[in-house]
Amino acid sequence: MVLKYSHITVITFSSPIHAHSFSMRCSPYQSICQHIIEEHVSAIPNCNISRNTDFMGNTVDYGYIDDYHDSFAFESRGLVSVDRHIYPGDFNPLFLYESPLTSPSAALMYLAHQLGSTTGEEALIRKISDLIHVHIQYVSGSTDVCTSAEAAFAQGKGVCQDFAHIAICLCRLCGVAARYVNGYMLGEGQTHAWVEYYVADLKEWHAFDPTNNKAVDDTYIKLAHGRDYNDCCTNHGVFRGAGDQTIHVSTSVREVLRGNIINSTI
Amino acid sequence: MTYNIAISPAKASRLYWLGRYSERVCTVLHMLHKDYDEVLDNESTNVHKSFCTRLGIPCEEENARQFLKDFLYNREKEYSVINMLERVKDNAILLREELKSESLAYVEMAINYMKKAQEDESRLYDLQPVTDFLFAFFGAIEERVYNMEVLNLILIGKYVEKSDLYIRFDYTRNRIEEMLDRLEYFVNVESSLCDDRKMSVVRSGITEVTLSPIVLDNLNNIFAA
Amino acid sequence: MYSLLLKQTDAVNRWMERYGVRFGIYKNGEFKEQLFPFDAIPRIISHADWQKLEVGLKQRVDALNAFLRDVYTEKSIVKDGVIPADFIYSSKGYLPQCEGFEPYRGIYSHISGIDLVQAEGGEWYVLEDNLRVPSGASYPMIARDLTRKASPETFTDSSLIDNRNYAQLLRESMDYVNVDNGLEVILTPGRYNSAYFEHSYLAEKARVVLAYPDDLFVDNGHVYYKGLNNKSERVGVIYRRISDEYMDPMTFEPSSLLGVANLFEVYRQGNVAIVNAFGNGVADDKGLYYFVPKMVEYYLNEKPILKNAPTYLPFYEEDRKYVLENLEKLVLKDVSEAGGYGVMFGRDMSPEKLKEMRHLIETESRRWIAQEVINFIDLDIIDNGEKVKRKADLRAFVISGEQTKVWASGLTRFTRDSKSFIVNSSQGGGFKDTWVLDK
Numbered sequence: 001m002v003l004k005y006s007h008i009t010v011i012t013f014s015s016p017i018h019a020h021s022f023s024m025r026c027s028p029y030q031s032i033c034q035h036i037i038e039e040h041v042s043a044i045p046n047c048n049i050s051r052n053t054d055f056m057g058n059t060v061d062y063g064y065i066d067d068y069h070d071s072f073a074f075e076s077r078g079l080v081s082v083d084r085h086i087y088p089g090d091f092n093p094l095f096l097y098e099s100p101l102t103s104p105s106a107a108l109m110y111l112a113h114q115l116g117s118t119t120g121e122e123a124l125i126r127k128i129s130d131l132i133h134v135h136i137q138y139v140s141g142s143t144d145v146c147t148s149a150e151a152a153f154a155q156g157k158g159v160c161q162d163f164a165h166i167a168i169c170l171c172r173l174c175g176v177a178a179r180y181v182n183g184y185m186l187g188e189g190q191t192h193a194w195v196e197y198y199v200a201d202l203k204e205w206h207a208f209d210p211t212n213n214k215a216v217d218d219t220y221i222k223l224a225h226g227r228d229y230n231d232c233c234t235n236h237g238v239f240r241g242a243g244d245q246t247i248h249v250s251t252s253v254r255e256v257l258r259g260n261i262i263n264s265t266i
Numbered sequence: 267m268t269y270n271i272a273i274s275p276a277k278a279s280r281l282y283w284l285g286r287y288s289e290r291v292c293t294v295l296h297m298l299h300k301d302y303d304e305v306l307d308n309e310s311t312n313v314h315k316s317f318c319t320r321l322g323i324p325c326e327e328e329n330a331r332q333f334l335k336d337f338l339y340n341r342e343k344e345y346s347v348i349n350m351l352e353r354v355k356d357n358a359i360l361l362r363e364e365l366k367s368e369s370l371a372y373v374e375m376a377i378n379y380m381k382k383a384q385e386d387e388s389r390l391y392d393l394q395p396v397t398d399f400l401f402a403f404f405g406a407i408e409e410r411v412y413n414m415e416v417l418n419l420i421l422i423g424k425y426v427e428k429s430d431l432y433i434r435f436d437y438t439r440n441r442i443e444e445m446l447d448r449l450e451y452f453v454n455v456e457s458s459l460c461d462d463r464k465m466s467v468v469r470s471g472i473t474e475v476t477l478s479p480i481v482l483d484n485l486n487n488i489f490a491a
Numbered sequence: 492m493y494s495l496l497l498k499q500t501d502a503v504n505r506w507m508e509r510y511g512v513r514f515g516i517y518k519n520g521e522f523k524e525q526l527f528p529f530d531a532i533p534r535i536i537s538h539a540d541w542q543k544l545e546v547g548l549k550q551r552v553d554a555l556n557a558f559l560r561d562v563y564t565e566k567s568i569v570k571d572g573v574i575p576a577d578f579i580y581s582s583k584g585y586l587p588q589c590e591g592f593e594p595y596r597g598i599y600s601h602i603s604g605i606d607l608v609q610a611e612g613g614e615w616y617v618l619e620d621n622l623r624v625p626s627g628a629s630y631p632m633i634a635r636d637l638t639r640k641a642s643p644e645t646f647t648d649s650s651l652i653d654n655r656n657y658a659q660l661l662r663e664s665m666d667y668v669n670v671d672n673g674l675e676v677i678l679t680p681g682r683y684n685s686a687y688f689e690h691s692y693l694a695e696k697a698r699v700v701l702a703y704p705d706d707l708f709v710d711n712g713h714v715y716y717k718g719l720n721n722k723s724e725r726v727g728v729i730y731r732r733i734s735d736e737y738m739d740p741m742t743f744e745p746s747s748l749l750g751v752a753n754l755f756e757v758y759r760q761g762n763v764a765i766v767n768a769f770g771n772g773v774a775d776d777k778g779l780y781y782f783v784p785k786m787v788e789y790y791l792n793e794k795p796i797l798k799n800a801p802t803y804l805p806f807y808e809e810d811r812k813y814v815l816e817n818l819e820k821l822v823l824k825d826v827s828e829a830g831g832y833g834v835m836f837g838r839d840m841s842p843e844k845l846k847e848m849r850h851l852i853e854t855e856s857r858r859w860i861a862q863e864v865i866n867f868i869d870l871d872i873i874d875n876g877e878k879v880k881r882k883a884d885l886r887a888f889v890i891s892g893e894q895t896k897v898w899a900s901g902l903t904r905f906t907r908d909s910k911s912f913i914v915n916s917s918q919g920g921g922f923k924d925t926w927v928l929d930k
Contacts, residue, residue: 021709021752023741048711052756055590062741062753064710094587097580227587236741238752272674272716272724274706359511360682363694363701367510367633374511458720 001218002037002257005184006077007191009235010248016068017241023062025182025224026076026191026234030059033085034222039078045069056231058224074235079256082218085207091198095177099227102169102180105150111135112173121176121199122206128170129210132163138211145229160211161229164193167210168228171197179225181207182232184253186219191234191251196225221253277361278419284357285423288373291350292400293431294321295393302334302390320434321345338393339384348384351377351396364416369406372399418456425449426486433482492926493533495645500531500873502641512633512688528921529634530872534885534903538928544607544615544887545897547796550787552603552889555622555774557790559599562773563589573789574782575806581857582779583827584623584772586735588742592759594668599768601664602730603889604628604902607797608867616800616865618884620780622771624732627902627922628888629689632657632696634924635900651926654900657888658696664892665699665728668764673727674716676702680733680749690732699730709753714763729754730766738769777826777860778804801863805856814861815849821861823848836864870923872905881905885925899927 007026027041028034030053041049047063054060065072098104104112111131118124135156142157149169152162164180171178177198185192194209194216207216224232235247273281301313314333318325323345327333340346351373358365358373376399383393404424411417429445450465496503507529536544561568562579569576579585604625606618635654639646665675677699679690694701706717707726715723731738737747742755757763773779781802784795803810803821814821818837825833840848852859869880883905888898903923 019708021741023753023756050712050756052712052760054756054759055588055592060756062709062756064708064753066708066710093576093580094590236745238740272700272718272722274702274717275719276703276705278719359691362691363699366695367692370511371509375509378508 001186001255002079002081003184003186003219003221004077004079004254004256005221005252006075007184007234007251008249009074011072011237012246012248013070013072013241013243014245015241015243016070017239017243018066018068020065020069020072020237020239021062022064022072022074022238023060023236024074024076024234025054025058025060025232026074027059027061027223028078028080029057029183029222029224031057031087031222033083033087035081035083037079037081039076039080041074041076043075044071044073054231056224056226058226058232068241072237080221081257082221084218085196085216085220085222087196087205088203089205090203091177091200093177094227095179095198096172096175097227098169098172099230101146101148101228101230102165102172103148103150104169104173105153108150108153108166108169109173112170115170115174118174121197124174124176125167125171125195125197125206125208125210128167128174129208129213131170132166132210133213136163136166138163145233160193163210164195165228167195167208171195179205180228180232181222181225182229182234183223184221184251186253186255188253189251190249191223192220193229194220219253219255273413273415273419277364280357280360281364281416281419282423282426284354284361285420285425286427287350287353287357288400288403289424289427290431291347291354291376292397293428294347294350295390295397297431297435298334298337298390320436322434334390335387338390339387347396348380351380354400361416364411364413365407366410369403369410372403372406375399376403415456418452422449422452422456425452430482430486492535492649493531493645495648496533496638496642497531497873499638499642503529503531503638506637506640510633510637512630512637527630528907529630530905530921530923531638532871532873532878533924533926534870534883535926535928538930540613540615541899541927543796545899547615548605548887548889548897549895550791550793550796551605551617551620551783552600552891553895554786554790555603555620555783556597556599556891558786559622559768559771559774560593560597561790563770564591564593568786568789571789573785574779577857578776578778578782578806579773582773582776584770584774584776586770586773588755589768589770594758594768595670595761595764596668598664598668598891599771600774601668601766601768601891602628602661603891604886605889607885607887608800608865608883609885611866611868613868615797617783617797618800619777620775620783621886622767622775624734624767625886625888626686626689626732627886627904628657628661628898629692630922631900631902631924633692634922638924649926650928650930652899652929654898654925654927657898657900658693658698660890660892660896660898661693661730662697662699664890665697665730665766667892668766669727670762670764671725671727673763674724675699675728676707676716676726676730678702678704678707678729678731678733678751680704680737684732686732693730702729704733704749704751707751707754709751709757712757712760712762714751714754714757726763728764728766735769735772738765777824778806778857781860800865803861805852805859805861810861811852811856814852814859818845818849818852818861820864822864823852824860824862826858826860838864870903870905872921872923874907879909881907881909883923901925 028036041061043049045065047065049061049063052060115127118127137157139157140159143152143159143162149165152158153166168178168180179196181194181196183192196205196207199206209216226232301317314330315325336343338347355373355377358370362370376396379395425448429449432442432445453465512527568574600622604621607615608618609615677690677694681703691701708715714726716726717723733749736743737749739750739755740747741752758765781804784799787793787795803814805811805814821837823835867882870883871878872881883903886902890896903925904920906920
């Protein structure tokens, strides 16, 4: 499917700040599953935007504004042709180890123990997702970006990020490598999170959306993956100056064309 | 071996204040010597009060002898000579790579001497080595600092301080003008670092007959930036 | 050899005071600077010993650099089963952010501090590798400078190798990795760091800029030094004296005020060299120490020249059994602690403590290493006018650039307390000059 996306981050500061560095992960992940037809990033106040690929292969756009300013806006928009989210790759043990936001609690270990006998990665992720829906209720605003799998599980409430963290924690406890994915989704007004799990026999990463309890299809645009949310953070900023900041983010994803054009246009 | 010559704003500020504080210690000790004779002659003198007024510092001591002790050694008083020496050291220690360890050693010796003098409650006359060490320090940096911008920023601080104190202590017009000329020389040399229009602002307060207090204010405000 | 120098002890101390040779410590939360006690009797290393040490140190550091290159790229040493994957991935010093990237000119540890002790039989043992921010080189530098001033005759008569080239070695290494001939800086966290004296002294002697975190910024894919009036200079190499986790709030500890935002991106793009590289902690982890002789064999196909202290990894069942049975005579180290902390002697433990540690060894076996206690050769020091013996170690400095070179000197630290075995300067030790004989 060909999708047109736009993601705008606007930050306003209660008093002017300066020496402002930013780092954004809100451009589509470059891979054979996602062909980027067109993309554009821009910032206000005007500044140099540099691009790099991080250790996960994610695209990072970063820059610096020296002068005083009281608002900052960053836009990422473009057209991307999405195929199925299946990523070939070698096994990486890193995704079997716990990370700060996915470290297990006794309750999660007990849950994983019950799943122990499940065979096949896909069957496992489906079971995990079903189980999460038994224990966790989706309540928007019930957690923040620092909430760990353990904490969200303990309070029985969470958002997509928490569903993903818990699923990753359980996969890893069951010996299946899993990673966090941040992205956009058709019809969603904000960024979404899901998981990729490693299918050892096929040497492929497959994607599953525990929040919506379904496999990820071509209506999703992947931005970044990592051990947990911390590796995929869409917006990081460091600046000098006092005062509060208010962040407003808006995302829109529209369908432009059904089917994908990966082979036909190149 | 080549060397690097970059100076950050923070470093420039340290150089400037290093110049000011080290000059302040030397000149203030000199001024004290001049007034101290009078204290010895007359116990009940209020000479220390006018000394404080000129320096723009509060005078809490009734007695001139007590004042002298506090002014030299009291760490509770922000303006005491020992604290000013600490400020010299605070700035100098952050500039080792520019000043060189050999020059820094003189600051170290000045402060060590002062600490010893504080313990022994030494008389003012015994503090001559502090001035000697600081003069040696000025000589050492002139010899060892290879980046002229670094040296000139210290000298700008030094001559701002000297002009400031000459104005406060009512030196003659000629002496003050001489000092401002020296300052102007270094400001002109470093016009890329230090806006040379500053000098005309400073001098605008000097008229044919009077030296308005605005000269002092301008001198301090303009160069603090 | 040093009798003339000893007569000048007072002169040496006066010079030390004059130069303010200090290091900072925190006591009850307050920063204090204290003089680093210097003992005028030098440690003397014979020419034959040095030749062996020099070759052994180069070999060890070359192997460690090869390991770091491998562990962040191919990981063949793990794939070939020499080191269990668990020792890499659960090491605190392993930084996944460094995966798939090789720093400019392939050097990870530009400045390595290898801690050694000499056992009573004369054999040298490596106690620890320091590949992150090893400090201490400035003290022997200034000690030699000042002892030469106090007693020049000593040095005209002695046939020892001149060690006054450390700054030059450092500068050569920085020049070698400097990207496109940019500005060279030493990055210090500031005056209240325990090694601030060293940072400023090395900047002076190597003639590079001493930069504070606020002096640097990242723009347009490069690091710049902020000059006066917006005259900024591009930086080509940063010898940083700040640990990895505080270096870039965007990639590591977000609350760090000591770092330079987005520095890590520039580093990964190859636009600036960082001395030492990021992620070196994985190789000087106390747990990985056990594997260093194996690295020498694996990467260089050579027999290791320097020995490790006999070490056991409770992670392996056989070793665990031995450690549990012999804990009373071993020294136990917590792999996650540094600087002399987390080091416990079995012989000092109460029966309850032994029981507790045995339990921890069984439940958290990856966390510990155990070593045989080595009987070091004690060195003479002058304590209150009397010659007494004290424990001492040697930190040797190895500098990697176009070639790997060993500085013919080092930091000899000794314990001032006769009962102590820990020579770390943060725990109140003193230091000596180290003489390497050239014949």
